[in-house]
Amino acid sequence: MKEKKLFGEYFKASRIAIKKTLRQFCIGNGLDPGNISKLERSLLPPPQSREKLEEYAGYLKIKKGSDGWYTFFDLAAAETGKIPDDIMAKEKIEDKLPILFRTLRGQKVSDENLEKLIKILRNA
Amino acid sequence: MSNENNIKAPVFSYDEICNHADHFLKQYHPCREIPIPIEEIAEFQIGLNIVPIPGLLRAFDVDGFTSSDLSNIYVDEFIYSDRPGRYRFTLAHEVGHIFLHKEIYSKANFRNIKEWKDFINSISEKDHGWLEYQAYSFGGLVLVPREHLIRLTKFYVNRVQEEDISLRENWDFAWDLIAARLAKDFEVSSDVIEKRLNKDKVMETYR
Numbered sequence: 416m417k418e419k420k421l422f423g424e425y426f427k428a429s430r431i432a433i434k435k436t437l438r439q440f441c442i443g444n445g446l447d448p449g450n451i452s453k454l455e456r457s458l459l460p461p462p463q464s465r466e467k468l469e470e471y472a473g474y475l476k477i478k479k480g481s482d483g484w485y486t487f488f489d490l491a492a493a494e495t496g497k498i499p500d501d502i503m504a505k506e507k508i509e510d511k512l513p514i515l516f517r518t519l520r521g522q523k524v525s526d527e528n529l530e531k532l533i534k535i536l537r538n539a
Numbered sequence: 540m541s542n543e544n545n546i547k548a549p550v551f552s553y554d555e556i557c558n559h560a561d562h563f564l565k566q567y568h569p570c571r572e573i574p575i576p577i578e579e580i581a582e583f584q585i586g587l588n589i590v591p592i593p594g595l596l597r598a599f600d601v602d603g604f605t606s607s608d609l610s611n612i613y614v615d616e617f618i619y620s621d622r623p624g625r626y627r628f629t630l631a632h633e634v635g636h637i638f639l640h641k642e643i644y645s646k647a648n649f650r651n652i653k654e655w656k657d658f659i660n661s662i663s664e665k666d667h668g669w670l671e672y673q674a675y676s677f678g679g680l681v682l683v684p685r686e687h688l689i690r691l692t693k694f695y696v697n698r699v700q701e702e703d704i705s706l707r708e709n710w711d712f713a714w715d716l717i718a719a720r721l722a723k724d725f726e727v728s729s730d731v732i733e734k735r736l737n738k739d740k741v742m743e744t745y746r
Contacts, residue, residue, distance in 0.1 A: 431582070431583055434579075434583070436578045436579060436582050436583075436589070437582065437588075437589055438578065438589070438619065438620070442620075448591050448619070448620075449590070449591050449592075449593070449616070452588060452589070452590050452591070455588070456588060456590075508652075509607065509649050509650065509651065509652070509654075509655055510606060510607055510608035510610075511606045511607070511608070511611060512606065512607055512649075512655050513604035513605065513606065513607065513613075513659070514607050514643065514644060514647045514658060514659055514662075515604065515605075515636060515640075515643075515659075515662070515667065515670060515671075516599075516601065516604055516659055517601075517667055517671075518599065518600035518601060520600065521664065521667060521668060521671065523660065524599060526656070528598070528599060529656060529659075531598065532599065533652060535592060535595075535598075536613075539590055539592055539613065
C-alpha cells in the first residue's frame with residue numbers, strides 16, 4: 416500500500432521542485448527558516464488559515480486550480496491543525512542527538528549543557 | 540550500553556581523504572564548477588534537512604552537528620544567516636562526517652539519554668581529534684578542488700606580480716592578498732584557503 420504523504424513532505428518536495436534551498440526560499444519570501452523547517456518535517460501542523468496556505472502555495476509556485484494546488488490544500492485539511500500521530504510516535508529524541516559533539520576547541524561538553532541541548536532539540 | 544563501545548576513528552591519510560573528496564565531487568557535482576553548491580548537494584541530492592538553531596555557537600561553542608540518524612544537519616542560526624562562508628564550510632565538514640564516519644554513526648543505537656551520554660563520552664579525545672581532522676580536511680578538499688586552487692593561485696600570483704609587488708620581498712603580504720581573493724572565488728574563509736595552500740604545498744612552488 417502506498418504510504419500517505421504528509422503536508423510537510425509535500426511542502427518540501429514542492430520547494431525542491433522549484434530548486435530553492437530552505438535558506439534561499441526563506442530569504443526570498445521573508446519567512447523564518449526554523450519554522451518552515453519544522454513545518455517540512457511535520458513537527459508543526461499546517462496553518463489553518465486559507466489565506467496563509469494560499470500565500471505559501473504562491474511562494475512554492477503551485478498554480479491555482481492545478482492538481483498540485485488541490486493536493487496542497489487537501490493534505491493541509493487532512494491534518495486539521497494537528498501533528499500527525501505517526502510522526503509523534505516515530506519522533507525519537509535519541510535519533511536527533513549528535514554523536515560527535517565537542518566544543519570548537521575539542522573539549523567535552525558538560526552534563527548540564529548536554530541536558531540543555533536535549534531541551535533545545537526537542538523544540539527544534 | 541557502557542563506555543566500552545570500542546569506537547575507534549578510522550585512519551585515513553591526507554591522500555585517502557583527497558580520494559574520498561574527489562569521489563564525492565564525481566558523484567554529486569561532476570562538472571566541478573566553483574563555488575561548489577554544497578547546500579544544494581546536501582539538501583537536493585543527499586536529502587538532508589538543514590535545521591538552524593538559535594544560540595548554538597554561543598551556548599555550546601559549536602558551529603553545527605549531524606543527528607545520529609543522519610537525517611539532519613543542525614547549524615547555528617547566526618552562522619546560517621549571516622556567515623555564508625563559514626556556513627558552507629560547516630555543511631561540507633558535516634557531510635565529511637557522514638561520508639567518512641558512517642560506520643561510527645551506525646553503532647549509535649542508544650535507547651535512552653543515558654546510553655547516548657555514555658556513547659559520546661566513550662569517544663576518546665584522540666579519536667575525536669582524528670575524526671574532526673578528517674572531516675575538516677574533507678570539507679576543505681570538497682569546497683576547494685585542487686585543480687582550481689592551482690589554476691587560480693597561478694592567476695593571482697601573476698596579478699600580484701603585474702602590480703609590481705615582489706612575491707619574495709613581500710611574501711606574507713602577497714599571500715594574504717592572494718588568499719583573500721581565492722577565498723572570494725571559492726566562497727570560503729581565508730583560513731580554509733591558507734590551510735590548503737600550505738597542506739597541498741602550493742605556496743612552496745613559488746619560493
